[in-house]
Amino acid sequence: MSNRFGESLRGWSHPDRPGRSQMQGRFCLLEPLGADRHAALLFDAYAGHDAVWDYLPYGPFPSAAPYERWVRAMQDQEDPMFFAIYDKDAASWGGVASYLRIAPEAGSIEVGHINLAPRLQATRAATEAMYLMMRWAFDAGYRRYEWKCDALNIPSRRAAQRLGFSYEGIFRQATVVKGRNRDTAWFAVIDKEWPELQAAFETWLDPRNFDAGGRQRQSLSDLTAPVRVSADPALGG
Numbered sequence: 001m002s003n004r005f006g007e008s009l010r011g012w013s014h015p016d017r018p019g020r021s022q023m024q025g026r027f028c029l030l031e032p033l034g035a036d037r038h039a040a041l042l043f044d045a046y047a048g049h050d051a052v053w054d055y056l057p058y059g060p061f062p063s064a065a066p067y068e069r070w071v072r073a074m075q076d077q078e079d080p081m082f083f084a085i086y087d088k089d090a091a092s093w094g095g096v097a098s099y100l101r102i103a104p105e106a107g108s109i110e111v112g113h114i115n116l117a118p119r120l121q122a123t124r125a126a127t128e129a130m131y132l133m134m135r136w137a138f139d140a141g142y143r144r145y146e147w148k149c150d151a152l153n154i155p156s157r158r159a160a161q162r163l164g165f166s167y168e169g170i171f172r173q174a175t176v177v178k179g180r181n182r183d184t185a186w187f188a189v190i191d192k193e194w195p196e197l198q199a200a201f202e203t204w205l206d207p208r209n210f211d212a213g214g215r216q217r218q219s220l221s222d223l224t225a226p227v228r229v230s231a232d233p234a235l236g237g
Contacts, residue, residue, distance in 0.1 A: 014104040015141035018081055023132040026205065027089060028125035030132060033082035033096055035072040041093040042084065043067045045117035052115055055150040057177050059115075078102075080113055083133070087125035094120030097133060107143030107191075114156075124205065127220065130163055131201045138194040145190075151183040157232050160187040164197045164224035167232040185232070196227045 020032040031037075043064045046052055053059030061067035074082050080100035087094050095116035102109050111133055120126050137145050147165045149156035161167070165187035174184035189197060200223035203209065209217050 012107070012143075013141070014107060017078070017102055017104055018099050018109075018136065018140070020081070023083070023129075023136060025125075025128040025132050026207075027087070027123070027128045028132070029086040029088065030083040030097075030129055031086070032075070033071060033084045034075050035068050038084040038093055039068040039071040040064055042071070042096065042117070045092065045094050045119065046115070049118050052117065055153045055156065055177070056113070056115060082113065083129075085116070085120065085125065085129045087120055087123060089123070089125060090119060092119070094123075095126070095129075097129060099133070099137075101146065104142075107141065108146065109137050109142050109144070110146040110148065112148060124210075124214075127163075127201075128205055131205065134163075134189065134194075135198065135201075138191055138198075143191045144188055147187040148184050150177070151185045151234075153185075154234065157185055157187075158235055160185075161228070161232050161235060162221045162224065164193070164200065164227050165189055166193075166229045168230070185234075187232075193227050193229075197224060200224045200227060 022032075023030040043061070046060075046067075050060040058070060059067075061070065074080070079102045080098035081102070082096050082098040084093055085095045085097065086092070096113065097111060097115075098113040100110050100112050111130070116126055134145055147160045147163075149160070151157075151170050166189065168186040168188055171184045171186060173181055175182050200220070204216070204218065204220045204223055211217065
């Protein structure tokens, strides 16, 4: 007989909110964003690459000073909670990401405000940073981990799918960003998918998955594809 209501969550208790602590990986380090430690280095990493700000509600910044003020305004916020990303191979700070829409009572948390300088994009450090943030959320007891982006931001949609997020649809006219309409594409991973997805990440991040030139032997997209319950139609086959 079918159940008129949702699955019982007996024994589930809501997780804690994220704290301001480092997340250490083999290829990257994440630490709470701070103006004194990170602003100047991150501004230099973004300099000359204004396109990284295209789909964000702020930026580009004309000089280091306004960017530092923005970082200082963000650094103590609880939601969004920003982290700076350090690439160990390049020995440099190269981007930020945050937790946001943090709802422990629902067991839901989002990753967003992701801004990677070109030198960090498509690196093992960038992928590992996303893995570490996701791992913390599910280890803490969250049930749902979300990714949202401008529906026109095809690179972000492709990144979400590669990382194992399942496509959930488009929210039309969801908001206004920089005076422009934004339709928002939604993606998520849920806790039941996490064990298989974690195994996929660990297989991909294993140094044995890379040859002497740093080229991958197995792609992360191939490893995460069996875990996803839906594909993004905008990305084709």
